[in-house]
Amino acid sequence: MRASDIERVKGLPLFADVAPDTFRVATAGGHLQRFPAGTMLLLEGDPVDFLYVLLDGQVELHGTWNDHEIVLAILRPVSTFILAAVVLDAAALMSARTLERCEILMIPGDAIRTAMRLDSHFAMAVSRDLAGCYRGLVRNTKNLKLRNSTERLANYLLALRAADNSGGVVRLHHEKRVLASLLGMTPENLSRSFAALQKYGVSVNGAVVTLGSVAALENLAKPDPLIDNHAPRGGDIVADADAEVWLSDLTRAKPR
Amino acid sequence: MRASDIERVKGLPLFADVAPDTFRVATAGGHLQRFPAGTMLLLEGDPVDFLYVLLDGQVELHGTWNDHEIVLAILRPVSTFILAAVVLDAAALMSARTLERCEILMIPGDAIRTAMRLDSHFAMAVSRDLAGCYRGLVRNTKNLKLRNSTERLANYLLALRAADNSGGVVRLHHEKRVLASLLGMTPENLSRSFAALQKYGVSVNGAVVTLGSVAALENLAKPDPLIDNHAPRGGDIVADADAEVWLSDLTRAKPR
DNA sequence: CCGATAGCTTGATCTGCATCAAATTGCTCC
DNA sequence: GGAGCAATTTGATGCAGATCAAGCTATCGG
The missing domain is CATH 1.10.10.10 (Winged helix-like DNA-binding domain superfamily/Winged helix DNA-binding domain)
Known part of the structure; x- marks a missing residue:
């Protein structure tokens, strides 16, 4: 893995303010992999062993039921995915497929969970990331239903x-x-x-x-700022909300 | 607050395995309040100062846009709500309204965030709770779109x-x-x-x-176990997934 | 007991979106 | 450049679900 890649990973909100020791623990055993376009990285229902960090390319997360398939999110670099399943050590609810040639850092879930246990600041960063993902989905649901x-x-x-x-x-x-x-x-x-x-x-x-x-x-x-994360806000309260992760990747278009 | 209420709060996944000291910090300044049916607890866009713990009654979370209102979730005791906003210290994306007479424990967001900083195990519990909420919403989105x-x-x-x-x-x-x-x-x-x-x-x-x-x-x-959290699973892998919180409250129907 | 109100159901109609079927465009690979 | 294929657009039609409008039922207060 190139030094520049490490810097890009450290630039993620998840790792931004993390102590060097914790970063080492959290990314221990991580390895960089390249995948061609159209590769299934993960099938819904599979146990999730890795946290994925997309460094290059595009990944689609989709769901299936009764022979229908729908896209739930599209990810662009740099972003992590399936953090929730990693935290719970649970099976994936979404499948992941590369849309283009991709470069992905795969970090063992154990390493992430160990780092959380050792460093409450990292565990808080994970919480913030998940809270942002959650709020992205709430926005998405409002968008769909309203x-x-x-x-x-x-x-x-x-x-x-x-x-x-x-x-x-x-x-x-x-x-x-x-x-x-x-x-x-x-x-x-x-x-x-x-x-x-x-x-x-x-x-x-x-x-x-x-x-x-x-x-x-x-x-x-x-x-509406309560649905669309980009929309102008009334006051200038809640600057922190910018920390949110908009699931559909738009804010990931350029480094923040 | 009755001792039995404290036990019920401790029974929540969020607080289940938390050290007594941490529990004290996390719930410092919490106070029990009673609300009549039809009370707006929180309006979307409002800053969120408290974590809410519903001890009795029913609460509806809803969203509004362009004069339409849709229900996003219904909560039944015992459950927490707007944890994500508390973690990010952000504005609420959903409004909350009591559907019945309710008894609610309101815990200052600061106390929660402080407890997370002090105890990585509590921060992990928050992460797990948020991960469960997130996965509940993923299931919900699949349900809606498929x-x-x-x-x-x-x-x-x-x-x-x-x-x-x-x-x-x-x-x-x-x-x-x-x-x-x-x-x-x-x-x-x-x-x-x-x-x-x-x-x-x-x-x-x-x-x-x-x-x-x-x-x-x-x-x-x-x-489908990947949409409906109750559905029978194929193998007996991933018993942990039961820790998930199904947003639409069904698993909350009885103590777990 | 009765009228009033709110919640629910039923019917009629309309609209948005899906589906099916071509036609067209654009791209890739010889 | 052109064949071949995939992606997109366009048109025709059908169905799911929204809307509008009554009716019905249950509950509550008098």
Whole structure:
């Protein structure tokens, strides 16, 4: 593992303020692996032996039932995944599959749990990370239950814009098929939702989406700081909430 | 606070194996309060100053957007809520309202965070609790995205049965209006879904639901241990997963 | 006992989204 | 460059679930 990779791992919220000794214990036995695109890293129901740290590439987390498969999250570097299963030493509830060629650090779950036991500060960092993941899922559930599919797409585009702080042109990070499932719709309806957003100044060209009128789009999308982690907050209370991890990876787009 | 209440708090997974000193620090400044039915305990967006421990009654957690309100979870005693916000010292993402007269222990968030800093075992217990909540939400998301409303109802009934281990008669714990929103549907469609389940031996009389043929119902519901925490597991691996907290309160129905 | 109210059910209708079926675009690999 | 394949878009249709509008039932206070 390159020194620069170690620095990137240390940059994660999970390891950011951790004492060197603890970091050594926590990452003991970790090894870097490369996987081609389309590799199943983990099947739901499998016991989870490692904490995964994605250093390069994209990973999709999905769930299956009754022959249907839905995308639950897409991860981009640098981020960890299946921390909750590691903490509980439990079976995975989601499957993980590489969407591209990936570089992944695999850390034995035992090492993580040992480090937690030895260093309450690290255990607190794990708690904060999990609390952030939890809140990301709460936001996600509200998004799913309160908004229709076009509204979800509109908010997704605004979130992308906020993450990239690009003017009015954003790039989609994933295939539309995958994005559709992440947003809880079919690919056909994602197409139609994009078409419906033309009225609000949105035009699509492959992965490049131009937001002609952010104001009009916001008027439809009604972004809300209690659902969309990027949305402007009323006061300046709760700066800490930025520590949250937005499951759908947008904040991971660039180092924080 | 009665001694019996303290015992009940100690019975929570969060406090179960905690040293007496730590328990004292963690619950310092906690005070018991009684609230009438229909009281707003917390409004989404509010800063969260306390960890809430529900000792008696029922509490609903809900979210709002654009004049719509949806139920995210219903809590029954004994359980804690908004731990994630306490850990991050952040604003609440959900509102909390009493559904009945309630008895609630309110513990200052500072005390919890201090206890975590002092005792890595307690910090680990917090991590485990949060990991369980997180996994509950993952299950919930899979339930929402993979199943239709009748399937969700069918699985809910089977989960109730498993929690009460009642033969074939279960009691609904909540008003149907509330249950409908929890399951992601309208009250009208909950009625129709109950009607649709008649074919599978389900009959309803007020809050009392009779499952005439569990086999037929399971055939429709296809319960899955990776979505429904009560469902039978294949092997006997991962006994630890039982430590999970199923957000929608079913496992809380009786002391564990 | 009776009227009032809230919760629930039933029916009719409408909408959003899924599904099925092509047609089209874009990409990869010879 | 072009064949071949996958991804996306577009169109037609059907169904699940929302909405709107009555009716019904149960509970409660008088």
